[in-house]
Amino acid sequence: MSTFTVVVLLSSLLLANANDFNSFIFSGEYEFLDLTYPFDNFTIYWPEVQRFIFTKKLETNLDDGAWYATNDYASGEHVGTHLDAPFHFAEHGIKVGDIPVDKLIVPLIIIDMRSKVNDDPNFVLEKHHLDHMLNDNFGKPCAVLVRFGWGKFYHDREQYLGLKSDGSLNFPGISAEVAKWIVESYKNVVAVGVDVASLDPGSSKDYMVHQILLGAGLYQMENVNFGNHTLPDSGCLGIALPMKIAAGTGAPLRLVAMCPKQVPTSFD
Amino acid sequence: MSTFTVVVLLSSLLLANANDFNSFIFSGEYEFLDLTYPFDNFTIYWPEVQRFIFTKKLETNLDDGAWYATNDYASGEHVGTHLDAPFHFAEHGIKVGDIPVDKLIVPLIIIDMRSKVNDDPNFVLEKHHLDHMLNDNFGKPCAVLVRFGWGKFYHDREQYLGLKSDGSLNFPGISAEVAKWIVESYKNVVAVGVDVASLDPGSSKDYMVHQILLGAGLYQMENVNFGNHTLPDSGCLGIALPMKIAAGTGAPLRLVAMCPKQVPTSFD
Numbered sequence: 223m224s225t226f227t228v229v230v231l232l233s234s235l236l237l238a239n240a241n242d243f244n245s246f247i248f249s250g251e252y253e254f255l256d257l258t259y260p261f262d263n264f265t266i267y268w269p270e271v272q273r274f275i276f277t278k279k280l281e282t283n284l285d286d287g288a289w290y291a292t293n294d295y296a297s298g299e300h301v302g303t304h305l306d307a308p309f310h311f312a313e314h315g316i317k318v319g320d321i322p323v324d325k326l327i328v329p330l331i332i333i334d335m336r337s338k339v340n341d342d343p344n345f346v347l348e349k350h351h352l353d354h355m356l357n358d359n360f361g362k363p364c365a366v367l368v369r370f371g372w373g374k375f376y377h378d379r380e381q382y383l384g385l386k387s388d389g390s391l392n393f394p395g396i397s398a399e400v401a402k403w404i405v406e407s408y409k410n411v412v413a414v415g416v417d418v419a420s421l422d423p424g425s426s427k428d429y430m431v432h433q434i435l436l437g438a439g440l441y442q443m444e445n446v447n448f449g450n451h452t453l454p455d456s457g458c459l460g461i462a463l464p465m466k467i468a469a470g471t472g473a474p475l476r477l478v479a480m481c482p483k484q485v486p487t488s489f490d
Numbered sequence: 491m492s493t494f495t496v497v498v499l500l501s502s503l504l505l506a507n508a509n510d511f512n513s514f515i516f517s518g519e520y521e522f523l524d525l526t527y528p529f530d531n532f533t534i535y536w537p538e539v540q541r542f543i544f545t546k547k548l549e550t551n552l553d554d555g556a557w558y559a560t561n562d563y564a565s566g567e568h569v570g571t572h573l574d575a576p577f578h579f580a581e582h583g584i585k586v587g588d589i590p591v592d593k594l595i596v597p598l599i600i601i602d603m604r605s606k607v608n609d610d611p612n613f614v615l616e617k618h619h620l621d622h623m624l625n626d627n628f629g630k631p632c633a634v635l636v637r638f639g640w641g642k643f644y645h646d647r648e649q650y651l652g653l654k655s656d657g658s659l660n661f662p663g664i665s666a667e668v669a670k671w672i673v674e675s676y677k678n679v680v681a682v683g684v685d686v687a688s689l690d691p692g693s694s695k696d697y698m699v700h701q702i703l704l705g706a707g708l709y710q711m712e713n714v715n716f717g718n719h720t721l722p723d724s725g726c727l728g729i730a731l732p733m734k735i736a737a738g739t740g741a742p743l744r745l746v747a748m749c750p751k752q753v754p755t756s757f758d
Contacts, residue, residue: 244597244727246514248630254591260736262587272547272562276737279540279566288701289581291739294540296564298547303734313557319530323522323746327729329512362516433556459512461595463731463744466571468528469544471559476731476744478591 250483255458257367257477258303259447261295264377265302266419266445269389272298299472305464306442310471311432318470321441325412329364330460330479332453335394336371343384345370345394346423349403365413365443365460366404370394372418373448384424395423398430405438413462415443415477443475457482518751523726525635525745526571527715529563532645533570534687534713537657540566567740573732574710578739579700586738589709593680597632598728598747600721603662604639611652613638613662614691617671633681633711633728634672638662640686641716652692663691666698673706681730683711683745711743725750 246252259265267273274297281291300306308315333352339345347368372393375382384392395418404411414421414435421431421442435442443462458481464473514520527533535541542565549559568574576583601620607613615636640661643650652660663686672679682689682703689699689710703710711730726749732741 244630244725247595247597247727254595256591256734258734260587260734261738262736271560276735286696288697289579291577291579292539292567293735293737293739294564294566295735295738296562298562299560309559311557311559319528323524327515327522327746327748329515362512428554429556457512459515461729461731463729463746465733465742466524466526466528466744467544467561467563468530469561470529470563471561474733476734478595478731480595 252480253483255449255451255453255479255481257446257448257451257479258475259376259445261297261302261474264379265297266376266379266382267298267301268419269383269385269391271300272296274301297474299467299470300444301474303443303445303447303475303477304472305462305475306432306436306444306472307470308436308439308441311429311436312439315436315439317468318464318473319466319468321464325363325441326462326464328412328460329362329456330453330458331364331366331411332369332455332458333366334369334453334455336369339370339372339394341371343392343394343424347394347396347400349397349399352400352403361410363410363412365415365462366411367415367417367443367446367460368396369417369448376445376447383419391419391424393418393420393424395426396421396431398434401431401434405434405440411440413441413443415446415462417446417448419445443477446477451479452484453479453481454484520748521751523717523719523721523747523749525714525716525719525747526743527644527713529565529570529742532647533565534644534647534650535566535569536687537651537653537659539568540564542569565742567735567738567742568712569742571711571713571715571743571745572740573730573743574700574704574712574740575738576704576707576709579697579704580707583704583707585736586732586741587734587736589732593631593709594730594732596680596728597630597724598721598726599632599634599679600637600723600726601634602637602721602723604637607638607640607662609639611660611662611692615662615664615668617665617667620668620671629678631678631680633683633730634679635683635685635711635714635728636664637685637716644713644715651687659687659692661686661688661692663694664689664699666702669699669702673702673708679708681709681711683714685714685716687713711745714745719747720752721747721749722752
């Protein structure tokens with residue numbers, strides 16, 4: 223076989239692969255679901271944390287008549303839909319800018335707890351809730367998203383955080399036991415996310431889940447916005463791209479799921 | 491065929507598709523290239539624009555010994571690797587939060603002009619440079635990235651912007667003619683990006699490219715970071731996820747390309 227032939231063959235192979243991949247995007251069999259809250263006046267912030275501030279700077283017609291508009295913004299890192307880097311709770315953990323992209327684009331495992339939570343702010347995800355997963359083998363890197371059904375309260379900050387007059391917070395979360403189990407049993411889980419303001423339950427004082435997961439090098443996603451989307455337990459690809467704040471302990475996150483389109487599975 | 495059979499068949503189809511798609515990620519035939527500059531003290535900012543400011547807030551051991559660190563940040567929207575929304579230069583254009591995700595995840599067309607630019611800050615991309623593309627049919631939505639080779643100057647802001655003592659800026663850009671040509675001839679191009687601080691040449695006073703492209707509803711990407719990556723002219727998938735600033739005229743952008751791995755194409 224001549225060098226030329228090899229070149230042509232390999233080029234064709236590459237082209238075929240590329241076309242195969244991009245063709246998925248336009249096959250009509252997938253849809254992109256944006257699991258991100260917008261940054262605006264409703265953006266959730268933790269007590270005593272710098273909230274998201276948006277400042278209109280210019281919005282005008284220039285001398286030549288052209289329109290021109292630009293703004294400034296400011297925020298704490300852990301506000302709205304955001305990512306926690308290991309350094310947030312682990313002195314020797316990596317920062318946002320150091321998380322490799324191939325840990326940010328991984329298949330999603332969805333744990334839908336809505337019917338068990340039933341709007342109870344004291345719900346804590348315990349290991350016995352996950353018995354059905356004991357035999358699952360997450361053979362490839364993946365991110366786990368726990369859905370408590372808390373998004374319905376997002377636009378009422380007091381209810382979403384469960385803020386009480388004594389200053390306490392009250393919303394569902396994950397138990398330390400589950401965090402340990404994920405780290406010890408599922409070495410391929412690279413991230414855990416939730417649709418509440420923290421992976422630890424609102425009432426937590428020691429943030430053990432943060433300490434365990436971030437301490438083990440996983441990253442976290444908080445205030446995930448499921449909206450009204452129905453996501454299959456598996457089969458979606460998660461695309462979790464944070465603002466690349468080099469030394470960030472966290473950063474605003476754009477989280478998108480690429481999922482098989484939900485088609486009717488029965489015609490009767 | 492019974493309803494049950496249909497359900498099983500359709501479920502199998504969905505599962506097969508999902509596995510096919512996620513299997514691409516782990517096939518070893520693709521790689522993720524991060525085309526984003528980190529936000530840090532080197533982050534490029536336009537004269538008279540609010541630069542990126544990073545403020546360490548807490549970095550300490552808590553009372554119980556646990557590590558805890560968090561920071562604040564502030565910036566103009568059009569700083570570092572960022573996205574321009576149509577509203578930046580078009581009064582009735584959409585804002586960052588309104589750009590649909592299926593316009594943000596599209597195949598990339600790479601126009602590599604490095605050998606023609608040859609480090610000349612006065613280079614302007616004209617239509618005759620693109621004769622080889624006249625017969626191309628961008629049949630599906632795509633984003634065009636123009637590579638001027640300017641990243642080598644990124645860490646010297648004066649050289650990257652071509653700042654002169656008279657206050658002028660000098661770096662390569664795109665001509666208004668090319669912008670018109672893209673808008674009129676290639677209806678499927680949804681975005682244009684560059685590895686300089688603006689799509690218009692540094693010397694531009696009227697920002698005609700901004701007016702034309704954003705006026706036509708495209709979005710722009712500026713300060714794209716190609717690094718030392720070699721990208722094929724086509725075949726990569728672009729994943730351009732901006733921070734979801736609802737009313738943003740622009741926003742920090744995380745830009746990732748999923749590309750066929752570059753293998754040797756000759757063994758001689």
